[in-house]
Amino acid sequence: MRKLKTFNPATGERIAEFDITTSKEIQAMVGKAKKAQITWAEKSICDRAEIIIKAYEELKNRTKQMADMIHVEMGKICEEALGEVESSIKKIPIIADDVVNALKSEEINDGLTRTISYWDPMGVCASITPWNFPMGMPQTLIIPSLIAGNTVLFKPSEEVPLIGKEYADILNKTLPEDVLQVVIGTGDQGRELVESDVQLITFTGSQSTGKHILEKAVKEFKRVILELGGKDPLIILDDADLSNAAEFAANNSFRNSGQVCVSTENIFVMEGQKNEFIQKFIEHTAKVPVGSMINHSQKTHVLKQIDDAVSKGAKILFGNPNDDVGNNLNPVILMDVTPEMDIMVDETFGPVACIISVKNEDDAIKLSNLGHYALGGVVFGTDIKHARNVARRLDAGMVGINRRVGGATGSPWVGAKRSGYGYHGSISGYRQFAQLRIVSEST
Ligand code: NAD
Numbered sequence: 368m369r370k371l372k373t374f375n376p377a378t379g380e381r382i383a384e385f386d387i388t389t390s391k392e393i394q395a396m397v398g399k400a401k402k403a404q405i406t407w408a409e410k411s412i413c414d415r416a417e418i419i420i421k422a423y424e425e426l427k428n429r430t431k432q433m434a435d436m437i438h439v440e441m442g443k444i445c446e447e448a449l450g451e452v453e454s455s456i457k458k459i460p461i462i463a464d465d466v467v468n469a470l471k472s473e474e475i476n477d478g479l480t481r482t483i484s485y486w487d488p489m490g491v492c493a494s495i496t497p498w499n500f501p502m503g504m505p506q507t508l509i510i511p512s513l514i515a516g517n518t519v520l521f522k523p524s525e526e527v528p529l530i531g532k533e534y535a536d537i538l539n540k541t542l543p544e545d546v547l548q549v550v551i552g553t554g555d556q557g558r559e560l561v562e563s564d565v566q567l568i569t570f571t572g573s574q575s576t577g578k579h580i581l582e583k584a585v586k587e588f589k590r591v592i593l594e595l596g597g598k599d600p601l602i603i604l605d606d607a608d609l610s611n612a613a614e615f616a617a618n619n620s621f622r623n624s625g626q627v628c629v630s631t632e633n634i635f636v637m638e639g640q641k642n643e644f645i646q647k648f649i650e651h652t653a654k655v656p657v658g659s660m661i662n663h664s665q666k667t668h669v670l671k672q673i674d675d676a677v678s679k680g681a682k683i684l685f686g687n688p689n690d691d692v693g694n695n696l697n698p699v700i701l702m703d704v705t706p707e708m709d710i711m712v713d714e715t716f717g718p719v720a721c722i723i724s725v726k727n728e729d730d731a732i733k734l735s736n737l738g739h740y741a742l743g744g745v746v747f748g749t750d751i752k753h754a755r756n757v758a759r760r761l762d763a764g765m766v767g768i769n770r771r772v773g774g775a776t777g778s779p780w781v782g783a784k785r786s787g788y789g790y791h792g793s794i795s796g797y798r799q800f801a802q803l804r805i806v807s808e809s810t
Pocket of ligand 1: 495496497498499500504522523524525552553554555556557558561571572573574575576577579580594595596597627628714716742780782786
């Protein structure tokens with residue numbers, strides 16, 4: 368039996384060991400999921416939501432334990448781990464309500480014909496997730512899918528199977544048998560899942576894996592929802608409050624060691640304000656607590672981008688990346704970054720912020736829209752109408768003005784260009800977990 372081992376990224380200590388799910392087991396699980404889906408779909412959507420909400424109580428009792436597990440298996444600092452668990456738990460009843468509302472059938476009557484739309488379950492869904500929010504990411508894919516009446520085969524990232532398994536075990540205390548099953552493994556098991564007899568694939572992860580999944584899925588018309596990587600800009604307009612912008616930039620570039628899809632990676636600041644901004648940014652950066660990077664290969668990727676940038680003329684303003692030991696990497700601020708450097712156009716997913724000084728906002732927008740990523744972006748400025756115009760010229764799927772990108776309750780989480788394909792959250796997002804059918808009759 369092949370094993371999957373996980374280690375504490377900060378200390379190297381062994382955390383857990385699991386049997387990797389075999390191909391035969393995956394096929395058997397798909398069979399069980401198909402069978403279970405029939406009775407799961409026969410329940411009303413409200414009953415399914417009710418069952419999920421019961422799990423919410425159990426999760427609340429396990430808050431501290433889940434947060435500790437995230438801290439040791441994924442490496443984020445305790446405070447952030449607790450924040451992830453608390454906010455995930457708080458969202459469960461909200462997601463449940465939103466999904467129930469999104470999937471209510473609707474009637475249209477034009478006087479001649481009455482048509483009723485139904486949002487039916489898709490069938491069996493594969494949910495494949497990354498490691499950076501080991502509870503938050505699975506939840507955003509699993510809960511809507513289950514409430515929509517699908518059964519789910521969930522594959523957590525190979526970096527965090529302990530947390531994924533624990534989360535599923537808690538949900539399984541209230542769910543009927545085989546409605547939610549866990550596949551343990553690496554990309555190989557993810558690939559097998561994608562190629563198995565599933566009707567829907569929900570995925571959060573890198574652009575390259577997303578592309579691979581899309582190519583496979585399209586051959587059999589499988590439905591997909593892909594939330595992929597980002598390269599988020601922060602544009603500081605000349606009327607921005609520089610202190611607020613600097614504080615935001617430090618938190619949003621370095622929280623979770625920069626391992627957030629909507630981390631601020633490129634900061635565009637007007638030439639005249641550069642020095643003042645840099646001074647404030649460094650002051651705030653020095654106060655941000657950082658955890659460990661997830662593994663050696665992610666750290667190597669980040670160091671390679673820094674080396675490439677420095678070899679092409681970028682300067683390190685803050686941090687000594689080559690002095691950090693193990694998987695630790697303290698914040699790094701680079702300046703004089705240009706589009707010829709990988710770090711300006713490819714996702715870093717680490718604690719590095721690049722400062723690019725520009726003559727005007729048109730240059731900032733043009734440079735922000737380079738490349739294939741278009742997940743989030745942030746604009747700082749006091750004239751909100753003007754900041755909104757700048758926001759509307761960015762390619763990003765989500766833009767925050769003087770704040771993070773996430774929208775009001777009920778908003779979608781959406782990437783544009785190659786940062787996403789389909790999306791979730793919101794009425795239109797949750798409908799993507801279901802199959803629309805209409806029945807019409809003459810009136
Ligand atoms: P990844 O793409 O390497 O892996 C994600 C998952 O896919 C893992 O479970 C992995 O085992 C599996 N996988 C790998 N190859 C596969 C294949 N060929 N077929 C099927 N499954 C496969 O990503 P990661 O390193 O775990 O996560 C980091 C990435 O996730 C970053 O790019 C980040 O921006 C992105 N992310 C995006 C969002 C968003 O909302 N858009 C949120 C979080 C993370």
